[in-house]
Amino acid sequence: MPVKIAPKDIKLGYAIKLPVGWMKHPFLTNKLVVESLQQIRIIQSLELDYVYFYPERSSVVADTAMNTMDSPMAQNIDDLQRRTEMQQDKEQRIEQAKAHRRELQKTEKAFAQSMAQVRNLMTKVQGRPLNAIEDASQLISNLADTILSEDALVLHLISQAGKEQESMYFHVLNVSILAMMLAKNLNYSADEVKWTGLGAMFHDIGKLKIPSQILRKTTALSAPELNFLKLHPKLGLDLLGLTQQFPAQAKAIVEQHHEYLDGSGYPAALKAGQINKLARIVAVVNEFDNLCHPLDMSQARSPHHALSLMYKTMKGKLGDLEMKVMIKMMGIYPPGTVVLLSDKRVGIVMAVNSDSMLYPDVLIYDADVPRLEAAIVTLAANKLSVEKVVKPKALPPEVFAYLNPRAQVSYFVQQKN
The missing domain is CATH 3.90.105 (Molybdopterin biosynthesis moea protein, domain 2)
Structure with a gap:
């Protein structure tokens, strides 16, 4: 005290x-x-x-x-000069923080627009599948153009909790963005990156045919319920079969995104050589996002711990190369990770720069500053580093509420300025 x-x-x-x-x-x-x-x-x-x-x-x-050896007058002049320098440095950092917030707001606006497009196309897919696929193709093409840019990318955390019934929309947009980034990092072609994004956008479309009481059930499913849920890849293919415009390369993702390399997946229990390479990408990203956003949110993992758990427990089921590249792509401290900094302050990672993975942008907890005005600092520019990752459950209640690490963890990309 x-x-x-x-x-x-x-x-x-x-x-x-x-x-x-x-x-x-x-x-x-x-x-x-x-x-x-x-x-x-x-x-x-x-x-x-x-x-x-x-x-x-x-x-x-x-x-x-x-x-000291200095005269009082010399000391006073030196102190005044130092205080002025500190104030100027502080004002410069405030301006940098404001500029960072403006960039973040611009990214959040773009994310909200993409979410609106996802909502719209998901409502079209049953009645007007051709229109839905055209809309999705345009959305994916725009996102892919950003991801395929030669410029370094900034991966942002979008801490916007959605309505429960819209969790599917957040999920498919998350999986689409991260899967396209992973395909790019695996050196796949521009067409393959776009097919990956399109397949990811529709990978769970078959769930529209599954009763909501099954989809939202937080306790263990009965055997009949589980069997029904496992039909969603086939049901998704049936929906997409209403049009000839959906590329075959992306259909394999819808069909195979729950297949595991050891044959323990579904619906066809395929093994490594039988699984489409783009479906392998989406399987990894889908697993990651489901760990971050399970139906029972008390079991949710932070992005850092989700990646760690996958690498430890999913070897032999998910592609080793895909997992390693995913971890490298997301960084040691993915957006959404709670960290203790070298100056002993606690914060949550808001953005990762692809050319400076060890020094993310971190929103800092400060009880004296309202959360909406909280400083977002770039670690490298402030000569700070991450000392360790903190489990959200270990945070004091007031810090947990401030950082809100269990908000909907969504990601969006922009080119690095």
Whole structure:
């Protein structure tokens, strides 16, 4: 528990918190560990009545005498110059954060538009399948053009919880984007990337023919219910058979996305050499997204732990190369991962730059800042690093609510500026 102390009593090594608004001091955060005599003097120049002191986080450095070889006037000039530099640096970082938020808002707007298209085409597929496929082809083509760009990509976390009945739409858009990225990273052709996206968009279309009470059941399915659910690849093919416009290469994905390399999948218990290579891609991505968004959300895995679990438990069932490339593509800290930073702050990964995987963009928890105004920092630019991954269940309730790691984990891509 913190205690109040006068600024004159601050010593090197003290962990403190400044009891003023973030904009009323030049430091990057209200909380800091005092590392220099100059920091102490700058804090004292703020004319605060007290600061909060955290004994358990402090390690007092022996001699903290304030006298130096410099004259008081020279010291004051040096302190003022340093305080001005800190304030300018802080204002620059605020502007960078605002620009980052504008980019994120632009990405979220594009995501919302794509979601609206997915909703629309899913309502068309039974009555007007040709129109639905044309709409999907255009959507996939636009997304593929971004993904196939030679520019580096930024993979964004879109923390927008959808309505329960729309979970399928979020799922198919997630799987389509990640599957196309995986196909690109496996060096497949532009046509193959687009077929992968189209097949992924319709991979669960057969579920439209499955009763909702089966799809939404959170307890174990009975044998007849499970057998009915396992029909959805065939039911999907039947729906797509209403038109001749759906490419055969993408149909294999709809038919085989639940097949496993060891023959334990369904509906045909195919083995490795019999499974279409694009279906293998979608099988990996589909498994990942289902681990992040199970029907029983209390069993949901963070993206980081979902990838780890897949690699440990699905060997022999999912393609080893596809899983390895997926892990490399998503980064060590995929969007949606909760992390402890080198400065001991906690945050959630919001975006991963494909050319700087170890230094993602992280939304920082700060009890003094409203979540909608929370800082999103680029680790490399701020000389920060990830110290470790934190399990969401280990977070204090207020931090969990702030970071909201169990929100709908959706992804969207944009070219890196």
